Amino acid sequence: MTDREVRAAVRIRGLRRTFGSVVALDDARLEVRAGEVHALVGENGAGKTTLLSVLAGHLRPDAGEVEVDGASVFGAGRARGWSTRDAWNRGVGMVHQHFALVPRLTGEENLSLGVRRARSGWALPTDWVRERVHRIRAETGLEVDLSRQVEALSIGERQRLEIVKVLLRDPRILVLDEPTAVLAPSEVEGLLTLLRRLAGEGRAVLLVAHKLDEVLRVADRITVLRNGRTVLEADRAAVTARSVAEAMVGDAEALDAPQRTTVEPGEVRARWLGRTDGVDLELRAGEIVGIAGVEGNGQRELARALAGRETAAGPGGSGGAPGRIHLPDRVAYVPQDRGREGLIGSFDLAENVALGHHADPDVRGGPGGAFLRWNALVARTREMIHTFGIRTSGSRATAASLSGGNQQRLVVARELHGSPELVVAENPTRGLDVAGARFVHDQLHRLRRAKHAPAIVLVSTDLDEVLALSDRVFTIVRGRLTEVPEAERTREGVGARMLEAGEGRAARAGEGTS
Amino acid sequence: MIRARWWGPFFAIGLALAVTSVALALGGYDVPQALGALWRGAFGSEQAIASFTLKRSVPLLLTGLAVALAFRAGIWNIGAEGQLYAGAVAGFTVGFVGGGLPAAVVIPAMLAASLVAGAAWAAFPTVMKLRGGTNEVITTLLLNFVAIHLTAWLIDGPLQEPQGVYNETAPLPESATLGTLWPGTDLHVGFALAVALAVVLWVVFRFTRVGFLIRAVGEGPEAARIAGRVDSGRLSAGVFLASGALAGLAGAVHVAGVDLALYPGLSQGWGYTAIAVALLARLNPLAVIATAIFFGAIQAGGTSMQRVAGVPLAWVNVIEAITVIGVLIAARGRSRSGGDAGAPEAA
Structure with missing residues (x-):
């Protein structure tokens, strides 16, 4: 395993992390080598994002070992001070699924944040940023709008900006969480080509994705997480789309696509x-x-x-x-940004079910229908949890405690209610x-x-x-x-x-x- | 949302008392004597409880509810002070003019006038916020000064007492004053009214549709608009005006229950303390009753602490300020752990 020629850029073993009673990670393993594109795949709630958060220094695991670039950063006898800054300094660059951009600043200003250039003094190093962005664009074809405020950009444009932001730092270990979801087909190709090129330069590229065809086209090796455990680690050549999908779901029957x-x-x-x-x-x-x-x-x-x-x-x-x-x-509406437009994270499931249905005759009560009948709403929510297979601790759990997939189930359940x-x-x-x-x-x-x-x-x-x-x-x-x-x-x-x-x-x- | 965890209020109060004790000790005061005086001044006797603590809590309770209502909807109404003045002037004027009528007529008219005046004082910031997007913190804050000085001018001019000597108005007629709630003390029925309103507001938030929508707009404005199809502009306007109305009511209740005439500087910054009251209560109307009484007690006890232990009254402000800081610390802990808990949701 530890041959000198294939140095492990990231090695994670026996990683465990719980959130209250929810076990997000349990004995997760991952090894990403320098010079490879490594795909991390798994269902929603399989623990992918939690694993990445540990790697990026956002979260401390409960147990396990984490090595970055040959040095132990977490594990037996190690200092617990692995922070986001340490992650940066060790060359871990992360493109998050949720954007970390300042809406009121322009693309150029956002990219300049946190970049330190000796010559620019107190001013933002915008010249340097512009030059680098031009180079990245020339190399990768990744287009970003530098002059407009981020709040005026679409989600796809914002994500491109996020990717460029990390590339500016020239990371040795590049981690991308679902980067292709919002890109146009031609841009996906460009990105996959770019990932290959970056890996060719000796970087380790860790790609988290859910579209298997993209993953299989670009990855050298694949790790599959299921319920917080690593269930498959294999070379690309050793797997098929079917075998990866089976490993993810753990159930071959669930896979057959709906017949048209x-x-x-x-x-x-x-x-x-x-x-x-x-x-x-x-x-x-x-x-x-x-x-x-x-x-x-x-x-x-x-x-x-x-x-x-x-x-x-x-x-x-x-x-x-x-x-x-x-x-x-x-009219039912399933908005694209379910976390912001579809649900209120701090509200419990029943309260979220009430959103938009607060005027339904069967949930109104009291004089003039001014009151909400929470019993009816809780009953309705329980039914939705049951029929739509929402994994949660109950109707009193907050929407923020659900995984992305379960949040979407809740939104769909609510919107389809009432024909x-x-x-x-x-x-x-x-x-x-x-x-x-x-x-x-x-x-x-x-x-x-x-x-x-x-x-x-x-x-x-x-x-x-x-x-x-x-x-x-x-x-x-x-x-x-x-x-x-x-x-x-x-x-x-x-x-x-x-x-x-x-x-x-x-x-x-x-x-x-x- | 600035909402502390459940232990936040207790932590905040403990922190305030601890820091104050240390500071008083360093300042050479007799701490046990000072705190003892604080306690006795607030709760040491029937008089202390009713005529001081509870009586002082009334304007804090009403303005605290006003702030809690607005903050719940994500509206940062810092103007309870000005709205209180507007309500005090309107209530006094109606009471003074209509003083010949029976109390059953004139008192409701006064209270109604103060509600309207408080809402009117909030109307300009409401329009500015919803039409032009002007930050309500600035408009409401600035209007406080306008209200305070306008009131002072009215008392010095058109509303001045007949002799034109004192800087105050003529007293309200007997029928335009609030009755006593606790016989033998100064506690007026305004306290019962304020507590009742707190319960009503709690019921509104907890059980009604409009209360649910207000919370939704405050916690997730986008989701409320898009998934909830809430007309958030209309709802926000309504909440903003209602908040102003509640603060206005505080002014009339104080004039009709305690001052019985209009004085310049009639409020001791209650509209600002109200923010601390509301935050310490985690914006829960029922808890506002408790936190308003707490701040009333600190102010009542502060007077006796000054008299007995020679501690300057300004220390009351220090205790209040540290309490707010404590609440903010607890809220910060919450938002941090909120980020933590958010991690698995996207996994």
Whole structure:
């Protein structure tokens, strides 16, 4: 194991960490060698993020050994002072799933934070940053917007900025937590190429991801975590997508993908026209309309408008009037940022279930319906926990105590309650593992075939998801929606429309209207 | 959200008393004597409890509720002081003009006027916040000074007592004053009113739909808007005005229950102490009853501590300030561990 030529950049053994009664990690093992791309995969709640937090110095484990670059940083007889600063100094660079950017500062200012250059004195080292960013862009094709404030950037743009921020520091051990989830297909390729190149320079690259095809394309070795334990450590060549997925789930039967059925769209029950910056869209009950697009092309505004939520266009958005939208009464919305827009972390599950359903007749009580019937809400929550298989200690647990996948189950459970006439789901499987994504897909699929099926709009940056589930497929480019003909509904066909085709289309539209 | 852990209040009070004791000892005071005087001044007799501690707690309780209500919704209303003055002036004016009417008419009219005036004093910051996004901390704070000086000018001008000698108004007519709650003491019925309002507010937060939505807007504004479909602008406006109204009520209750006339500088900074009262109570209306009485006791006891042990009254402010610091320390511990607990959620 400890051959001199393959030096372990990171070696973790017997790692254990609990949060109260929840065991997040239990005997986790991981060895990442210099010069390799190492993939860490596992279900939501398998302990991936906890493991990374330990590596980054955010969390102290309860037991186990951690070695970074040959030196023990935690373990028997070692000092307990492994901090985020130590992690930096040892060359551990981490791209987090949750962004650590200052919204009010520009991209350039954010990148300059924490960078110390002798010559810049008290000023921000912006020249240095700009030069480095140009070089990174030239090497990797990673585009970032340096001049705009971060709060004006889309999630995809913010994540690119996060990656660049870590690359600025030239880390020896680069850790990326779900980096590809929000990138456009061409950018994913660029990133994977970049990861290979960085590993080729002798760095260790640890990639946490849930999309197995990407992982298998880029990784040299793979570690699979399940329920906080390492269940598989293998060379890429020794595994198949199936064997990795089985190791993750621990159950081969759960894997078979939902069959696409050819159910005719049911009777038209909800029908309306929406116009958002040149959008004409007619939705039918019992039909899934997929909208694919690269982050930041107006799908967010469109989704919110369709869901009847506020239509305020952000900076760089359309800014136009929402136009005529005729919405049915019961609209369900699964927002993309479930932690911020879907749930309140400090509220318990029953309180979160009450959100948006506080006006339901069966939960209102007292004079004038001014009171909430918490008994009814708790009963409803318990039922959801049961039917949707939410793993939690009970309806009084806070939403923040749930893993990402279980949070999404809770949001889906709440939104589908009360037979909605329209369901708008925005990147509903982002950050979810195989089982979690399958759960969401199953729900959408079942819903579509239900007796009183709603119209379903699936807005997603994940092309595979859109193609697999949708009856009709649209692409959205700069706020313009175009339907993809049946013949072009392939990964390549739609991907091309999402990127190049949009440019000409948008330009032509500009000539036509202005 | 500045919400301490459950042990925060006890930690804060313990810290305040410990630090104060050490400082007093270093200053050469007789600490046991001073603390003894503090205790006796606050709780040593029926008079101490009712006429001093509880009576002083009334404006703190009402303004504390005002602050707790606003903070729960994420509105940083620092203007309870100014809103209190507005309510005091309006309540006094109505009581003075309508003094010939029976108490059953004039008292409710006074209280209603103070609610409206307090809300009106909060209206400008509300509009500025919701229309232009102006930070309410600044607008409410600055309006405090406007209210204080405007009140002083009114007392020196249009509302001055008939002889035009003293810097005060004429006294309120008998029918426009609050009755006694605890016979033989100075405790007026305003205390019962304040406690009742605390219970009502607690019920609102805990059991009603609007209370739930207020908490949602405060804890997760995005989720409340998007998942909860709450019109957060309207809700925030309502909460802001209601907070101002409660603080305004404190002014009228104090004038009608204690001062019985309008004086410049009628509040001893209660609108600011209210922030400490609310935070120490972790923004829980029922707990505000206890923390308001605690601060009332410190102020009542401080007077006796000065008389008996020669400790300057300013030490009361020190105790209050350290209590707030203690609450903030406990809240800091909470947000840190909150980050910890957040780790597995994304795993």
